[in-house]
Amino acid sequence: METVELKQQLKQQIIEFLNLTSLTPEDIKDDAPFFGADGLELDSIDSLELIVLLQRVYGISIKDPKEGRKVLVDVNTMADYIEKHRTK
Amino acid sequence: MSRIFVTGVGIISAIGNSLNENHASLLNGKCGISYVNNFPSKYASELPFGAIQTGNDALKDKLGISNPSVTRTTLLAIHAANDAVEDAALTKDELTSADTAFIGATTVGGMCLTDELYRDANENYKESPYLSSYDCASVFLYLQEYYHLNGIIDTINTACSSSANAIMYGARLIKNGLAKRAIVGGADSLSKFTINGFNALHILSDEVCTPFDEGRKGLNLGEGAAFLVLEKEEDVAGKKIYAEVTGYHNTSDAFHPSSLSDNGEGPFLSMQGALRSAQLQPNDIDFINAHGTGTENNDEAESRAMIRIFNTPPPFASTKSNTGHTLGAAGAIESVYSILSIVNQEIYPGLHFTKPIQATGLEPVVVAKQIPVNHVMSNSFGFGGNCTSLIFSKA
Amino acid sequence: MLYIHEASCISPQQTFSTIDLEHVTDPVDNKLHVAEPAYGGIPKNMLRRMGKAVRIGVGASLPLLDKISSLNGFIIGTANGGMEESILFLKQIIAYDEGVLTPGSFVQSTANATAAQLSLLTGNRGYNITHVHRGLAFENAVIDAAMMVNENKGTSYLLGGIDDISNYNYKLDYMDGWYKEEEIDGQSFYSTNSAGSIAGEGAAIFLVNDHAQNALAKVKAIKTLHSADPDLIKRAFEGFIKEQQVDLSSCIFLSGENGDSRLLPFYTSCEEILGTDITIARFKHLCGEYPTASAFALWLSCQLLNRLQMPEHMIKKHGSAKQPSSILIYNNHKNAQHSFMLIES
Numbered sequence: 001m002e003t004v005e006l007k008q009q010l011k012q013q014i015i016e017f018l019n020l021t022s023l024t025p026e027d028i029k030d031d032a033p034f035f036g037a038d039g040l041e042l043d044s045i046d047s048l049e050l051i052v053l054l055q056r057v058y059g060i061s062i063k064d065p066k067e068g069r070k071v072l073v074d075v076n077t078m079a080d081y082i083e084k085h086r087t088k
Numbered sequence: 089m090s091r092i093f094v095t096g097v098g099i100i101s102a103i104g105n106s107l108n109e110n111h112a113s114l115l116n117g118k119c120g121i122s123y124v125n126n127f128p129s130k131y132a133s134e135l136p137f138g139a140i141q142t143g144n145d146a147l148k149d150k151l152g153i154s155n156p157s158v159t160r161t162t163l164l165a166i167h168a169a170n171d172a173v174e175d176a177a178l179t180k181d182e183l184t185s186a187d188t189a190f191i192g193a194t195t196v197g198g199m200c201l202t203d204e205l206y207r208d209a210n211e212n213y214k215e216s217p218y219l220s221s222y223d224c225a226s227v228f229l230y231l232q233e234y235y236h237l238n239g240i241i242d243t244i245n246t247a248c249s250s251s252a253n254a255i256m257y258g259a260r261l262i263k264n265g266l267a268k269r270a271i272v273g274g275a276d277s278l279s280k281f282t283i284n285g286f287n288a289l290h291i292l293s294d295e296v297c298t299p300f301d302e303g304r305k306g307l308n309l310g311e312g313a314a315f316l317v318l319e320k321e322e323d324v325a326g327k328k329i330y331a332e333v334t335g336y337h338n339t340s341d342a343f344h345p346s347s348l349s350d351n352g353e354g355p356f357l358s359m360q361g362a363l364r365s366a367q368l369q370p371n372d373i374d375f376i377n378a379h380g381t382g383t384e385n386n387d388e389a390e391s392r393a394m395i396r397i398f399n400t401p402p403p404f405a406s407t408k409s410n411t412g413h414t415l416g417a418a419g420a421i422e423s424v425y426s427i428l429s430i431v432n433q434e435i436y437p438g439l440h441f442t443k444p445i446q447a448t449g450l451e452p453v454v455v456a457k458q459i460p461v462n463h464v465m466s467n468s469f470g471f472g473g474n475c476t477s478l479i480f481s482k483a
Numbered sequence: 484m485l486y487i488h489e490a491s492c493i494s495p496q497q498t499f500s501t502i503d504l505e506h507v508t509d510p511v512d513n514k515l516h517v518a519e520p521a522y523g524g525i526p527k528n529m530l531r532r533m534g535k536a537v538r539i540g541v542g543a544s545l546p547l548l549d550k551i552s553s554l555n556g557f558i559i560g561t562a563n564g565g566m567e568e569s570i571l572f573l574k575q576i577i578a579y580d581e582g583v584l585t586p587g588s589f590v591q592s593t594a595n596a597t598a599a600q601l602s603l604l605t606g607n608r609g610y611n612i613t614h615v616h617r618g619l620a621f622e623n624a625v626i627d628a629a630m631m632v633n634e635n636k637g638t639s640y641l642l643g644g645i646d647d648i649s650n651y652n653y654k655l656d657y658m659d660g661w662y663k664e665e666e667i668d669g670q671s672f673y674s675t676n677s678a679g680s681i682a683g684e685g686a687a688i689f690l691v692n693d694h695a696q697n698a699l700a701k702v703k704a705i706k707t708l709h710s711a712d713p714d715l716i717k718r719a720f721e722g723f724i725k726e727q728q729v730d731l732s733s734c735i736f737l738s739g740e741n742g743d744s745r746l747l748p749f750y751t752s753c754e755e756i757l758g759t760d761i762t763i764a765r766f767k768h769l770c771g772e773y774p775t776a777s778a779f780a781l782w783l784s785c786q787l788l789n790r791l792q793m794p795e796h797m798i799k800k801h802g803s804a805k806q807p808s809s810i811l812i813y814n815n816h817k818n819a820q821h822s823f824m825l826i827e828s
Contacts, residue, residue, distance in 0.1 A: 017585070019531040041528050044347065048290060049585045056583065065290065130581045195593065199569065206573050209651040212658065219659035223562060224594065225617035229819065232709045241709060242623040243616040245594040253612055257627065264630045281569070284576045285589035340556075340602035340611035345532075345590045357608055471590065472599025474611055 007079045014075075017053045018046055030075045039074070047072050054078075059087035089263040093483055094330040096176025096317035098168040098273075099424045101411045102138035102310050106171065111428050113410065114436040115456050121296050121308045121412050128203065129280045131287065136296055138310025138412020139278055140164070157217040159198045160311075162227045164417075165275035166234060168313035172271060173235075176317035177327070182269065189240040189267035190231065191258040193250035193274030195282075195416035197224035197243075202280035227275060239267055245416065247470030248379075249338075250274055252419030252478055255316060256336040262320050269323065273315030273420035282415065283309055289346060297382030297413075298440040299406035300391065300452045307381040310412020314420035316427075331430045334463070335368065335479030337361025346471050347385045352393030354475035355379070355467065359397050362465060362477035370398045372463050373479070375435045377422045378452070379467040380406020381413050390467065391448035403459070405438030405452040419468035419476065426464040426480045434458045485629040486698035488639075489550055489690035492782040493517050493543045495683060496769050502786065504794045507769065509669035513662055514648055515683040515771035524548075529600060532591055536564040539686040540597035540645040541604065547641060547690045548605060555638035556610030558628045559598040559645060560621035562774030564613070567649035568592035597645055610640065618816020620644070621775040622707045625824070629702065632693040639692040644778020647684040648771075656682070661772070661817060663742070672742045672768045673799075680741040683771015687778035689785075699785045700826050703727065703809075708821040716821055717752040720813065723823045724756070729811060732760040733804045735787065737780050739814035740799075741767040749815045762802030764793060777814040777822055784810040788828040 001009075011025035020040070033039035034046070042050075050072050054060040060082065062068045071081045099106070102120025103113035113120070124132050124139040147163040148154065151170070173183060182188060198221040199205060208216045220226060225243045232241050240261060244254045251274025258270030286292050286309060293306035318333060339361060341354025348354060363370060379390055387406075394401040407425050408414075414421055429435050438452035462482045469475045495515035497503040508515070517539055522530055524545040525538075533541065540559065548554070569592040575584045590596075595613040602611050610631060614623040621644030628642045656662055663679035672681065695701070704727050708719055724731070736757055740750045754763060770779040787793055787810060812824040 021531060022527050043344070043528075045289075045345065045532075045587055045590060048288065049587055052288075052583050052585045061583075202573065202576070205570075206577055208655055208658070209570050209573070214658045216658070219655050222655065223566075223617060224615045225562060225620070229617065229709070237709065240623075240626065240707060241616065242614055242619070245613055245615045246598075246611070247593050247595055257612075260630050260634070261626075264633060266626065266630070280576060280581070281573065284581055284584055285572065285586065285592070288584040288586035288589055338610050338612060340599070340608050342602045342606050342608050345596075345599060345603070346586075354608065470595070471593055472595045472611075473602055474595060474599070 003079060006082065007075050010075060010079055013053060013057060017049055028075060033074055034072055058082050060085045090320035090322065092259045092262055092318050092320055092333040093324050094316050094333065094427055095319045095324055095327050096172045097330060097424050097427060098171025098175060099314040099421060100140060100164055100167045101312035101414065101421055102140055103410050105142060114425060114428065117437055117439055119296060119410055119439050127278060129283050131283050135292055135294055136308050137278055138308055140311055157221045158230060159221055160200050160277040161194055161196055161198065161275050162230050164277055164311065164313040165192065165227055165231060168273065169231060169271060169315045172315035172317050178317065184236045184238055186238045187268035188237065189258055189261045189270040190228065190237050191242045191244065191254040191270060191272045192228035192231065193244045193254040193416045194224045194227050194276055195245055195247055195250055196276045196279050198222040198226045199281050200277040200279040246474035247472055248415050249419055249468035249470040249474045249476040250416040252468035252476040253338060255420065255423060255478060256338060256476060258318050259333050259336065262318060269317065269319045271315055271317055274417045275313035276414055276416040277311045278309060291383045293382060296440055297409055299380035299382045299409050299438050300387050300445060300450060301441050302443040302445050304382045304384065304387060306383050308412040310414040312411060312414040312417045312421050314417060314424045316423060329483045331427045331480040332483045334481040335362040335366025337365055338476045341473030341475055343473055348389035348469060350389060352389035354473050355390050355393035355469055356396050358475040358477040359393060359465065362479050366479045368463060368479065373402050373465050374459065374461045375402060375429055375464045376404035377426045377464060377466040378404050378406045379469045380408055382408060386469065388445055388447060391445060391450045395448060401450060403435055403453045405436060407436060409439035422466045423478060423480065426466045429461045429464050430480055430482050433461050435461065484693065485632060485691050485702040486694055487689045487691055487700045487785055488698055489547045490699060490782050490785040491543045491546045492685065492687040492779065493539045494685040494770050494779055507669060507796060510667060510681045510771065513667055513681045515681060516648065517684050529604065532587055533600065534565065534567045534591055536561060536645055536647040537591065537597045537600055539647065540643055541600050543686040543688045544601055544641055544643065547688055551639060551690060554607055554609065555640055556607065557598045557601045557641050558612055558624045559643045560614045560624035560775050561594055561597065561645045562615060562617045562620045563646045563652050564594045565592045565596055566652050570651045618774045618820035619707050619822060621778045622705060622822045625702060625705050628691050632691065636693060639690060641688055642691050643686060643688040644775035645686040646773045646775045648682045653682050669768055673740060673765065675742050676744050678743055678745050680743045680772035683773045683776060685770050685779050687782040700788050700828055702824060703827045704825040706823045709819060710821065711818055713748045713752050716749050717756065720753045720823060721756050727825050729809060729825060731758050733808045735762045735764055735807045735810045737784060737810050737812045738763060738765050739767060739776065740765050741772045746815050746818055753813050760803045762798065762804060763800040764797040765799055766797060774816055777812060780812045780814065781824065781826065784812065784826040788826065
């Protein structure tokens, strides 16, 4: 799958998983930070939900929360990690 | 307003089915946390829990209950409440009087029947005996019938601070003249529901919990129940008196749905408010039974809050290292332990501690010892930022 | 004494932004669902996680939060708050066989979620409690609030009663016999001679303190009971009226009658002792049956003692009083939990 396509698909999955009903994939920029005031303003519970997304959809298991913090920065970092580690 | 005294206690936990057993276990540093074999969850063999070894059938036999709709949470509640009522030597007339309040707390309630609830919520199974057993109130509605209670009855759920709030509410009912005496406490049992919930939050430790330790990995869930009988000064002449309820305060951390603020603002305010209500100074407190769940977040935030209040905190420990985290029962169970400290003039250790949290440097008590104990603070903090601190004093 | 200064209600009827109780919304499939407003005041990042009970509870609180500069806490009564999220989480446990689960619905499944979200939304670090004692969850919240303003003079609290109908709690209560088998239209609600009621939901929120001036109403007295005996309830009701010296000639009896033939004897035996002067009115055709429906009755009382002319459809029996000065509420939940409230202007 092309990276562009993966990112588009990932944005849709993030919206569904986190119930971000007021957003469309177009609203989420590739480099918009997940956490903090100038991005999606997600919190620690969302990061746990995104770890479940990686597990269920891409077969990637993240056990160490510190690893999670490195991966869950923005759509770019998450897509990059998926491309390297996906098992499905 | 009247002074409030504790005239009876009852308890069941992973370290004992009676007050005496719990006391002996605390002195001996017994840990009740282990792997459970007969529990219907795949985590039963993967994670340790503070389970009570007595099964439902044995509890039902002992209590003479055959009603199939009675859940484990209710059985534990009755076990502990029976002991408390007997210990306070309440007569049948006193128990059923309109001025006897019963205030219970639970967070799991009937949802310990996790699989049954799933079935009943999704299939048409009209013969299910559990249809009115799943909510939290079912526990104390059953106790109302069981004891033929006629006073104010309530069920409180503020997550892990629930039974601390039940104790506070009961004391306030008496002070406001709405009850002459109050039976207060809480009960919770292990459930597939809470095990999976806490596991999804990544705060369950796969080893025995180590409260206030730098290397702590999370909490262990437990189960249990405890009740206190509260009576007012005018009515306790000639009665056994365990302790006085001198302070309480409830506050919200207003920070996050499931975590405490880094600086422990809610814990700080609840401890400060309890001291104010007891008209005590920080250095009057001889021991703190800490919330101390063993999670990264709680223990550091609570430590910071203790340092803010006490500068150099008095001896403290978390008995969740003995019992596991009993959720809605924790505040009441730990109140009973606080009262034991006062009655016996001794303090009980936190288990499994080796190295202080680097950022705060606080060390819990690690061996039981005899010291003069006049005032004990008991902390309970819950999801949703619900923080409550209680103070018990030597009568 | 507990004084109510503001009252806000999201219910199946038009009770929120504009109040119109002349045009009644009837139940569909024996359920009265609330008309949810747009929640402009709730940040999107909070709203997306909220279940319906939390949403209507916080939503109904918003107009009151705008009207007060200092608030000392939140006192909430809810029996089922969080039930919907509990079952969502339960479904995950089963579907993924206790595997890797998302924690969001678990965190929101605790009954204290509404009070917690309100404190988060306002940054309020005051008193925060949730009473969940089923049909007396709201009444215990009222008792708690009355004690708080007595103990702490000059303080104000948001007091609320909140419950929602989820598919699951409807189903459990339906199988347990608390909702009617046959489909009911609004008009015949009270005259059905069968067991069960219709399901309802709602959030009624009150700003309360100990300040008499300019209050909408005061809760003069409240009593709660557990019993399955109509005679005991009748005697207790009689005692309550005597003790409070209720002037029945200028009073409305607001009855929690709910179309369930098993509960009717409780209500009629209480009516028997009220004499001929009193107006008897009913409200469950407006809100349906739910554990904290007495909070809707209290909201209604605040309206009736101030601006609202009693709609004809509420009246069971006309009385002599032109302008009521007090309202006596009796509510019975599932034949087991009872409450009397005396509300005065």
